[in-house]
Amino acid sequence: MRMFPITTGLPTGKIGQASLTIHRIREIVVYEENTRTTGCGELCLPPARTSRLRQAASLRFIRSTVILLGIAVITGCANMKSHDVVATNVQAQVQTGTVASAIDELDKSASSDSERAGLLYNLERGELLRLNKQYPESTAAFLKADALVNEWEQTAKTDPSKLLGKIGAALISERLSDYEGQDYEKVWLTTRLALNHLAQGETENARADIKRTHEREAVIAEFRAKSLAAAEAEAKTKGAAATGKELNGYPVETINDPAVLKLKNSYSNALSHYLAGFLYEVLNEPGLAAPGYRKAIELKPETPLLEEGLRGLDKRTSFTHKRHKKMTDVLFVVEAGNAPARKPQAFTIPVPIDGWQTLSISYPVIAPSTDAPLSLLAANGQKLKLENVVDVNVMARRALKDDMPGMVMRGITRAIAKSVLQHQLSEHAGMFGQIAGMAASAYTEQADDRMWRMLPGRVYVARGYLPPGAYQLQIDGRDLGEKINIGGQYALIPIRLYENKAIEGNVIAFGELAPPAPAPTKKGAKRKKATT
Amino acid sequence: MLTRSHLLVMLLALSSGLTACSSSTPPVASPVLRFDREVNYGDDKAVELVTNEFGSTDLQMIAEKMTGSLLETGIFQGRPTVTISTVKNKTSEYIDTTNIMNSIQTTLVKSGKVRFTRSINEMQAGVDELQRQNQSGLYKQHSTAKIGKMTAAKYSLEGELTSIVKDNGSTKDVFYKFTLKMFDVEEGTIEWQDEKQIRKTSKR
Numbered sequence: 001m002r003m004f005p006i007t008t009g010l011p012t013g014k015i016g017q018a019s020l021t022i023h024r025i026r027e028i029v030v031y032e033e034n035t036r037t038t039g040c041g042e043l044c045l046p047p048a049r050t051s052r053l054r055q056a057a058s059l060r061f062i063r064s065t066v067i068l069l070g071i072a073v074i075t076g077c078a079n080m081k082s083h084d085v086v087a088t089n090v091q092a093q094v095q096t097g098t099v100a101s102a103i104d105e106l107d108k109s110a111s112s113d114s115e116r117a118g119l120l121y122n123l124e125r126g127e128l129l130r131l132n133k134q135y136p137e138s139t140a141a142f143l144k145a146d147a148l149v150n151e152w153e154q155t156a157k158t159d160p161s162k163l164l165g166k167i168g169a170a171l172i173s174e175r176l177s178d179y180e181g182q183d184y185e186k187v188w189l190t191t192r193l194a195l196n197h198l199a200q201g202e203t204e205n206a207r208a209d210i211k212r213t214h215e216r217e218a219v220i221a222e223f224r225a226k227s228l229a230a231a232e233a234e235a236k237t238k239g240a241a242a243t244g245k246e247l248n249g250y251p252v253e254t255i256n257d258p259a260v261l262k263l264k265n266s267y268s269n270a271l272s273h274y275l276a277g278f279l280y281e282v283l284n285e286p287g288l289a290a291p292g293y294r295k296a297i298e299l300k301p302e303t304p305l306l307e308e309g310l311r312g313l314d315k316r317t318s319f320t321h322k323r324h325k326k327m328t329d330v331l332f333v334v335e336a337g338n339a340p341a342r343k344p345q346a347f348t349i350p351v352p353i354d355g356w357q358t359l360s361i362s363y364p365v366i367a368p369s370t371d372a373p374l375s376l377l378a379a380n381g382q383k384l385k386l387e388n389v390v391d392v393n394v395m396a397r398r399a400l401k402d403d404m405p406g407m408v409m410r411g412i413t414r415a416i417a418k419s420v421l422q423h424q425l426s427e428h429a430g431m432f433g434q435i436a437g438m439a440a441s442a443y444t445e446q447a448d449d450r451m452w453r454m455l456p457g458r459v460y461v462a463r464g465y466l467p468p469g470a471y472q473l474q475i476d477g478r479d480l481g482e483k484i485n486i487g488g489q490y491a492l493i494p495i496r497l498y499e500n501k502a503i504e505g506n507v508i509a510f511g512e513l514a515p516p517a518p519a520p521t522k523k524g525a526k527r528k529k530a531t532t
Numbered sequence: 533m534l535t536r537s538h539l540l541v542m543l544l545a546l547s548s549g550l551t552a553c554s555s556s557t558p559p560v561a562s563p564v565l566r567f568d569r570e571v572n573y574g575d576d577k578a579v580e581l582v583t584n585e586f587g588s589t590d591l592q593m594i595a596e597k598m599t600g601s602l603l604e605t606g607i608f609q610g611r612p613t614v615t616i617s618t619v620k621n622k623t624s625e626y627i628d629t630t631n632i633m634n635s636i637q638t639t640l641v642k643s644g645k646v647r648f649t650r651s652i653n654e655m656q657a658g659v660d661e662l663q664r665q666n667q668s669g670l671y672k673q674h675s676t677a678k679i680g681k682m683t684a685a686k687y688s689l690e691g692e693l694t695s696i697v698k699d700n701g702s703t704k705d706v707f708y709k710f711t712l713k714m715f716d717v718e719e720g721t722i723e724w725q726d727e728k729q730i731r732k733t734s735k736r
Contacts, residue, residue: 214626218585229736276626284653287621287629294624314618319652 087453099132127454156223174448183267255401266399270300270389327465337457344447361411362447369393378474384462584732595635608645615685616651623695
C-alpha cells in the first residue's frame with residue numbers, strides 16, 4: 001500500500017492555494033478509503049494474497065509510523081525547542097545583566113556542534129559579540145552564518161526548484177526544517193559585516209560587503225519572482241481559487257496594516273542602501289554612492305535626510321569642498337529596541353476528512369511594536385533630527401505576510417496528514433497507538449518561532465557637520481554615557497539603545513580634514529595693517 | 533589483480549587526459565586544477581545575457597562607441613591634454629561608471645593622440661604624493677617633484693548614465709542612455725558630444 005504521497009513541492013504563493021492542497025489531499029483520502037474497503041490499490045489481487053499483503057502493509061505502516069513519530073519526538077527534543085524562549089532569556093540578560101552574560105546564556109542553548117554551526121545561532125551570537133565590541137569574534141560568527149547564506153544564494157541562482165521543494169517539505173513540523181533565514185536577515189547580515197569591518201578599520205572589506213548586499217538583494221528578488229511565478233503557474237493548472245478564508249481567526253490586521261503594505265518588499269531596507277551610499281561617498285566613488293542614496297529614498301520616501309544624501313552628493317564630493325572642509329561629516333546610526341518575536345498561536349481550520357472537520361493548527365503571530373519613537377539627538381547641545389529609516393518589526397510582519405499563504409497550505413497539509421495518521425494508528429495499534437499519535441501530533445504542532453531576535457527593533461539615522469572634538473551625546477534628553485571623540489573628514493557612530501542602556505560602538509573615522517591655513521607672516525600682517 | 537574500481541579510475545584518468553588535450557588552451561601556462569565545480573575561461577568579448585541589469589557587454593559597447601566617435605573627430609590635433617571630470621550615475625543600479633571611463637581612457641591613451649591629466653578622483657592621491665616628497669624631509673631636494681608644475685587639461689570629459697525601467701511582471705524593459713561631452717575648459721564650450729543607447733528586454 002502506498003502511504004501518504006502528500007509531500008513537498010508546495011511553493012509559497014497566494015493564500016487561496018490552500019484550496020489546491022485541500023483538493024489534492026481529498027484525492028489522497030479517497031484513495032486511502034478505497035484501499036481500505038476494497039483491498040484494491042493500483043492492482044487487484046486474489047483475496048488470500050490481498051489479505052497477506054494487507055497484513056504486511058499494516059505492519060510496515062505501524063513500523064514506519066512508530067519510526068516517524070520516534071524521529072519526531074527524539075529530534076524534537078533538540079529541534080522543537082522554542083527559539084522565542086531562548087531569545088527572551090538572552091535579551092533579559094542584556095537588559096538586566098551584561099552582554100557577556102547574555103552570550104553565555106545563548107551558548108547554553110546550543111549543546112551540539114551542529115547547533116553551534118547553525119545559521120540562527122551564529123546570527124544571534126555575532127550580534128551579541130558586536131554589542132560587546134568584540135568585533136573580530138563577531139565577524140567570525142557572522143562569516144559562519146554568511147557561508148550558509150552563500151550556499152542558499154548559490155542554490156537560488158543555479159537550482160531554484162530545489163529550494164522551492166524545500167519550502168513545502170515540513171510535514172511533521174515547520175520547526176524541524178533547516179532554518180534558511182528570513183530574506184531581510186540575509187540582507188542585514190552583509191550590512192552587519194560591513195559595519196564590523198568598518199569598526200575594525202577594514203574599509204575595503206566593508207566595501208566588498210556592501211557590494212554583496214546589493215548583489216544578494218538581486219538574487220533574492222529573482223528567486224522570489226521565480227517562486228511566485230511557479231506558485232501562480234501551479235495554481236492555474238490546478239484551478240485553485242483565491243479565497244483566503246483559511247485565515248479566519250488570524251489577527252490579519254497585524255500583517256495588513258498600512259505600514260506593512262507600504263513596504264516595497266520584505267527584504268530591502270533603506271539603511272543598507274544609505275550606508276552603501278555613505279561608504280561609496282567616503283571612498284570617493286560618487287557614481288556608486290548615487291544609486292545607494294537613490295534606492296534608500298525609493299524605500300523610505302519623503303525622508304528629508306535621505307533626500308539630502310543624494311541632493312548634496314555632488315557638492316560634498318567636489319575637490320574644492322573637501323579641500324576647504326573644516327568640520328567632520330558625521331553619520332549617527334541609532335538602533336533602538338529589539339526585533340519582534342514570532343509567537344505561536346493555535347487556530348482551528350476546517351479540513352475535508354470524513355466530511356468537514358475542524359483541526360487545530362499553530363501559526364506565528366507578530367505583534368506591532370509599542371516602542372516610543374525617537375526624535376532628537378544632541379551633540380554638545382547641537383541638535384540633529386533622528387529619522388527612522390528601518391522598522392524591523394514592520395519588515396518581519398511583511399515577511400510573515402508574504403510567507404503566510406505557503407504556511408497556511410503547509411499547515412493544512414500537515415494537519416490532514418497527522419489526522420489520517422492518527423486514524424490509521426487507532427485502527428492498527430488500538431488505544432495505545434491513538435494516544436501516542438495524539439501526543440506526538442500535539443507536541444509537533446507548534447509554529448516556527450525562529451528569527452534573528454538580537455537585531456534592533458528600529459533604526460534611526462542623523463547626519464550633520466560637527467567640528468572635531470569631544471562630544472557628550474544625548475537622545476531625547478537622555479545622556480548616553482561617556483564623551484566620544486569625533487574627527488576626520490567623515491565619521492560613522494553606531495549607537496544601540498536598550499530600555500535602560502546605551503551602548504556606543506567604536507567611532508569610525510575616515511580621512512583627515514585639510515590642515516588649517518597657515519597664520520599670516522609678519523610681512524603680510526604689516527601690509528594688512530598698512531592697508532587698513 | 534585489477535578490480536572493476538581500478539579500471540574505472542584508469543578510465544577516468546584516461547578520459548580526463550583526453551579531454552584536457554582536446555579542450556581549448558587556457559590563457560595561463562600553469563597546470564590546471566579542477567575541483568567539483570566546473571569553471572571555464574570565457575571569451576571576454578562574448579555577449580553577456582545573464583540578466584538584463586547593466587553588464588560587461590553594455591560597458592564594452594559604450595566604450596567602443598565613444599572612443600570610435602572621439603578619434604574620428606580629428607579634435608586631438610597636437611596631442612592636447614584631457615581630464616575626466618564627473619560621470620554621473622543617474623540610474624538606480626549600482627554601476628561603476630569609473631569602469632566605463634577607464635575603458636575609454638585606455639583606448640585613447642593607447643592611440644597616442646591625447647594626453648590625460650589626473651582626474652578629480654585621482655587628484656588627492658597626486659597631492660598626497662607631492663606633499664610626501666616635499667614636506668616629509670625624506671627625499672633629496674633635487675630629486676623631488678616640484679609643487680605647482682602640473683599641466684592643466686585643455687579639455688574635460690563629463691558624462692552621465694541614465695535609465696528608464698518598465699516592468700509589468702512578465703516583461704522587464706530597461707533602456708540605458710550614456711551621454712559623454714567634451715568641454716573646452718577655458719572657453720566653456722562643448723567641442724564634442726555623443727551618446728549610446730541600449731535597450732534590454734527580458735521575459736519571465
